[in-house]
Structures are given as C-alpha cells and as structure tokens.
Amino acid sequence: MATALETLKQTFGYESFRDGQEEIINAVMNGERTLGIMPTGGGKSLTYQIPALMLPGITIVISPLLSLMKNQVDELHEAGVPAVTLNSTQNDDEYRAAMNSLLNEEAKLLYMAPERLGSEGTYNLLNRLPISLVVIDEVHVLSQWGHDFRPSYLAAVGLINNLESAPRVMALTATATERVQADLEEMLHIQHTVRTSVVRDNLTIRMEKGLNKKGKEDFIKTYIKEHRGESGIIYAPTRKTVDALTESLTAAGINAVGYHAGMSDEKRAKAQDDFIYDRTDVVVATNAFGMGINKSNVRYVIHYGIPGSVEAYYQEIGRAGRDGLPSEAILLYAAADLQTQRFFIDNSDNQTPEYQNLQRVKLQEMANYGATQMCLQRYITRYFGEDTPDCGRCSNCLDTREAVDITTDAQKVLSHVVRMLKSRGGENGFGKTVTAETLRGKVPDNFAWANLDQLPTFGILRGTPRVHIISLIDYLIAEGYLRVTGQYAGLTLAPDAMAVLKGERKVMRRQDIRSIGDRVRAGSPSTRDDLDEQQRGVFEALRQWRLELARVTEIPPFII
Numbered sequence: 001m002a003t004a005l006e007t008l009k010q011t012f013g014y015e016s017f018r019d020g021q022e023e024i025i026n027a028v029m030n031g032e033r034t035l036g037i038m039p040t041g042g043g044k045s046l047t048y049q050i051p052a053l054m055l056p057g058i059t060i061v062i063s064p065l066l067s068l069m070k071n072q073v074d075e076l077h078e079a080g081v082p083a084v085t086l087n088s089t090q091n092d093d094e095y096r097a098a099m100n101s102l103l104n105e106e107a108k109l110l111y112m113a114p115e116r117l118g119s120e121g122t123y124n125l126l127n128r129l130p131i132s133l134v135v136i137d138e139v140h141v142l143s144q145w146g147h148d149f150r151p152s153y154l155a156a157v158g159l160i161n162n163l164e165s166a167p168r169v170m171a172l173t174a175t176a177t178e179r180v181q182a183d184l185e186e187m188l189h190i191q192h193t194v195r196t197s198v199v200r201d202n203l204t205i206r207m208e209k210g211l212n213k214k215g216k217e218d219f220i221k222t223y224i225k226e227h228r229g230e231s232g233i234i235y236a237p238t239r240k241t242v243d244a245l246t247e248s249l250t251a252a253g254i255n256a257v258g259y260h261a262g263m264s265d266e267k268r269a270k271a272q273d274d275f276i277y278d279r280t281d282v283v284v285a286t287n288a289f290g291m292g293i294n295k296s297n298v299r300y301v302i303h304y305g306i307p308g309s310v311e312a313y314y315q316e317i318g319r320a321g322r323d324g325l326p327s328e329a330i331l332l333y334a335a336a337d338l339q340t341q342r343f344f345i346d347n348s349d350n351q352t353p354e355y356q357n358l359q360r361v362k363l364q365e366m367a368n369y370g371a372t373q374m375c376l377q378r379y380i381t382r383y384f385g386e387d388t389p390d391c392g393r394c395s396n397c398l399d400t401r402e403a404v405d406i407t408t409d410a411q412k413v414l415s416h417v418v419r420m421l422k423s424r425g426g427e428n429g430f431g432k433t434v435t436a437e438t439l440r441g442k443v444p445d446n447f448a449w450a451n452l453d454q455l456p457t458f459g460i461l462r463g464t465p466r467v468h469i470i471s472l473i474d475y476l477i478a479e480g481y482l483r484v485t486g487q488y489a490g491l492t493l494a495p496d497a498m499a500v501l502k503g504e505r506k507v508m509r510r511q512d513i514r515s516i517g518d519r520v521r522a523g524s525p526s527t528r529d530d531l532d533e534q535q536r537g538v539f540e541a542l543r544q545w546r547l548e549l550a551r552v553t554e555i556p557p558f559i560i
C-alpha cells in the first residue's frame with residue numbers, strides 16, 4: 001500500500017505536507033477519533049482525502065454546502081479520484097450513476113449534506129455500504145458555542161454513531177475557540193485533537209475607522225482601482241447594501257458582481273462561476289458567499305460593515321491568499337454598524353434567549369476588536385486561545401501615533417464603575433451611557449436608580465465631552481479593564497482593572513483627543529514675531545484635532 005506521503009505526491013502532486021496534515025492523517029489511520037483545527041486554506045481536505053484512498057471501502061464527507069461539494073468532487077475527478085455526491089439537484093440519471101458507483105464500490109468518497117442523512121432511504125443505503133470513515137467538515141456549526149450553529153447537524157451525528165460498519169470519525173474546522181473545541185471533543189468523543197496556529201503569515205490585517213457611507217464607498221473604489229486585475233471579495237452586512245454597492249461599483253467602471261441569498265439559484269451560480277473563473281474581479285456579497293469556495297488567488301477581502309463575531313470575521317478573511325501569496329484583509333469599522341448586527345440578533349427566529357445572549361457577547365468581542373490598539377493579529381490569536389507576538393504589519397502595529405499615559409482617567413472611570421456597582425448592591429452594572437453621563441456630572445432623564453449624584457465619583461470627568469468618555473470606556477473594554485455583561489450590557493471590572501486602580505499598572509493609549517487638545521493649548525504664541533507662524537500651527541493643530549475627534553467619535557468633522 002502507498003504511504004500517505006506517496007499518495008500526496010503521486011495523486012495530488014505536492015512535495016511535502018503542511019503543518020498539521022500528517023499528524024491528522026496518522027491519527028485517523030490509527031483509528032483515533034480525530035478533530036483537526038487548521039486555518040482556512042491550511043489544507044484540511046487532503047487530511048481526509050488521503051486516508052480515503054488508503055483505507056478500504058468508502059469515506060463519507062458531510063459538508064454543509066452544495067456548491068462546496070460540487071467543487072470538491074470536480075477537483076477530485078481532475079486528480080483521478082473517484083468521488084460522487086448525492087444531492088437534491090441531481091436528475092434520475094445522475095442519481096442512479098452515483099448510486100451504482102457506490103454499490104459497485106468504485107467511488108472512494110461520497111459527499112453529502114447533513115439533511116440528507118436524515119432520510120430513511122439514505123440511511124438504509126449507507127448501512128449497505130462498507131463505510132470506513134466519516135468526515136464532518138465545517139464542524140464548528142455543531143457547537144452552540146460556535147458562531148454559526150446549525151441544529152440539523154446534530155441529528156447527523158446521532159446517525160453516524162449508529163452506523164453498522166462503525167466507521168472511523170474525523171471532524172474539521174478552521175474556527176474554534178477553546179470552548180467550541182471542548183464542546184466538539186465531548187460531543188464526538190474525540191481522542192486526538194490537532195490544532196495548528198491560526199496565524200496566516202501571508203495575510204496582512206488592516207482596519208480603517210470612522211468612514212461614513214460615502215467614505216467607505218470611496219475607499220473601496222480607490223482600493224479596487226489600485227488593485228485592478230486582482231481578485232477580491234467585498235462583504236456587506238445586508239442584501240440591500242450588496243445590491244447598492246454592486247451598482248455603485250459597476251457605475252464607476254469596476255467589474256463587480258453581487259451575491260446574496262435573495263438572488264435566484266441561477267444568478268448566484270453565475271456570480272460564483274464568474275468570480276472563480278476570473279471573469280469578474282470583484283464579488284460583493286453577504287456572508288452567504290464563500291464557505292468552501294476554493295479560489296486560491298483572492299488578493300483581498302474588504303468588510304464594508306462589521307461581522308457578528310471574531311470567528312465569522314476570521315473565517316471570512318481566511319478566503320484571501322489561499323495560494324500563500326501576500327494578501328490583505330481590511331475592515332471598514334464604524335461603531336454604528338453594531339446596530340445592524342444587534343438587529344439581526346434581536347430578530348433571529350427560533351433562537352433561545354441564551355443563544356441570543358451568546359451572540360451579543362460575540363458581537364461585543366467584535367466591538368472590542370474595533371477599539372483595541374493591540375496588534376490585530378494578536379487580538380485574533382488570543383481570541384482563539386493562542387498568543388502570538390506582534391505581527392509588525394497590521395494597521396495597529398504600524399500606527400505611529402504617540403502613546404499617551406491615560407492612567408489617571410482610566411482610574412477615574414474604573415473607580416466610578418466600582419462605586420456605581422456598590423450603589424446598586426448587585427452584580428449588574430450600569431450601561432455605558434449612564435456611566436458616561438454620571439462621570440460628567442449629569443443624571444440621565446427618567447433615571448430612578450439610587451442617588452448617583454451622591455457618589456464621590458459623580459462628575460469626576462466634568463467638562464469632558466460625552467463622546468470622549470464613551471470612546472475611553474470602549475477602549476478600557478477592548479483592552480480588558482472593563483467587561484460588558486448581561487442582557488442590558490452593564491459594565492463591571494475585568495481582572496486587569498485592580499492593578500490599574502492600585503497604581504501598579506499604567507494605561508497607555510495612542511494619541512487620544514485630550515493629548516491633542518493639550519498640544520493645541522501648548523502652542524499658544526509667546527512673541528509677536530512668530531505670531532503668524534504659531535497661529536498657523538495652532539489652526540493646523542485644531543484642524544487635526546477636529547479630524548481626530550471625528551475619527552474617534554465617528555461624527556462628521558463639520559458638526560464638531
């Protein structure tokens with residue numbers, strides 16, 4: 001029998017294994033129930049395709065998307081591997097052909113959707129086949145702690161466990177937090193987990209903040225024009241935005257197609273093919289696009305709005321640079337976009353309140369991503385339970401603004417949060433707005449709780465604009481000093497806060513509004529001779545200050 005390495009070379013034409021592949025293959029061949037967590041584009045398909053060829057009998061691959069299955073089957077045919085799919089779009093002839101090749105034991109791989117497993121006919125068929133291995137791809141959807149929970153998958157797992165041939169089991173995903181990993185390990189009785197680094201060295205992560213609708217469109221147009229001829233995906237949060245943006249890009253002479261679940265199957269298939277076969281440069285899409293699309297030369301992924309979770313974000317940007325060449329992921333971050341995502345959560349059907357709350361927590365973590373000044377890649381690796389050094393190339397690593405000591409202001413906010421919590425005598429903190437208002441000495445309207453104006457910290461940041469305080473609170477949340485908890489998003493202290501309150505730890509922030517204001521004041525003219533020069537400096541500093549304030553608060557500069 002050919003070894004795994006020989007199969008890799010002979011059948012797939014690759015020279016060596018990538019990180020994690022061999023370990024997964026060996027574990028599966030040893031009969032261990034295996035979970036593989038590798039980044040998008042990391043090469044997960046080969047980790048079951050090779051065992052499928054080495055084992056006798058048939059390997060079933062459960063995969064959530066039709067388009068994905070078709071792609072994979074086509075690719076396997078090109079490599080000379082007999083693979084089939086059973087799906088609802090097949091006509092009788094196609095179905096019979098697939099069936100025959102399974103019953104004759106010609107086919108080595110069978111791709112199917114989880115819903116398919118539920119039908120009695122299919123289940124009986126499977127029990128007649130010599131199945132050696134069952135693969136669950138995109139397995140994160142099995143966990144309710146994951147970002148894309150699909151209950152239909154659960155039933156499929158139950159059936160797998162009942163198959164008479166007692167096949168080997170493996171599960172694969174690109175995105176699993178430690179909690180999701182633990183959940184999957186338990187559900188699937190995993191014996192061997194292989195987890196490779198989530199870092200993709202060829203992917204540079206950027207964020208652009210404070211752009212309004214027009215600003216975002218202009219940014220995207222300019223970017224595409226500067227990258228003419230390269231493939232890119234623009235993710236937009238709603239179908240309406242996809243349509244509007246596609247139209248606007250097309251009007252600007254850009255070769256773009258739209259893609260969302262509201263379009264006909266035909267139109268969607270065409271859009272996907274146009275993109276895959278490089279007939280169009282850009283696809284503008286909702287998150288319905290992309291799972292399992294194996295286009296290797298996507299050079300950039302731009303998010304017009306923020307996604308619902310860091311996991312979703314990471315999965316979506318993973319579609320850039322599968323070929324290993326330098327690629328970019330850019331998030332156009334506007335805090336206002338959080339509203340769209342909140343709306344999705346509040347109006348999601350058939351979801352338990354617990355599930356909705358979990359989605360709120362995930363959205364908050366995405367908001368933290370937007371406010372952090374930490375290396376963006378590091379933020380993501382930490383989110384997934386890994387911790388990497390600064391990448392040196394993301395927009396935060398390249399931020400050259402000077403870091404200012406804001407410890408005193410941070411202490412004021414943190415101690416106010418503590419006192420507010422005590423005044424309520426409970427666990428549930430007050431929300432951001434109430435906290436900000438009381439910090440600047442205002443009692444919000446219709447406010448019936450405790451006598452907040454009696455607190456010693458009431459008004460401790462009097463005179464500071466509200467937007468500035470909110471931005472400071474967001475920063476303290478993002479850096480792990482404050483936490484947002486409960487359905488009403490109350491503020492409580494996070495573990496790192498104590499060190500700041502005790503003065504053991506400094507809080508630094510890159511060039512916040514205050515420091516620029518200080519610099520403006522410091523620029524007051526001293527002698528007549530250099531008055532003009534200095535005045536110009538002051539005006540310029542003021543202008544910069546307004547732009548910065550607009551950037552941080554996302555309020556258009558002309559209002560400030």
Ligand code: ADP
Pocket residue numbers: 014015016017018021038039040041042043044045046294296322
């Ligand atoms: P994933 O499912 O992890 O997102 P894929 O299995 O689709 O990734 O693989 C991504 C790309 O990497 C594919 O084009 C695949 O052919 C290629 N690839 C996988 N393994 C290797 C390898 N060992 N050497 C070179 N290329 C590989």
Ligand code: MG
Pocket residue numbers: 044045292
């Ligand atoms: Mg895959």
Ligand code: ZN
Pocket residue numbers: 374375376377378390391392393394395396397
């Ligand atoms: Zn970085």
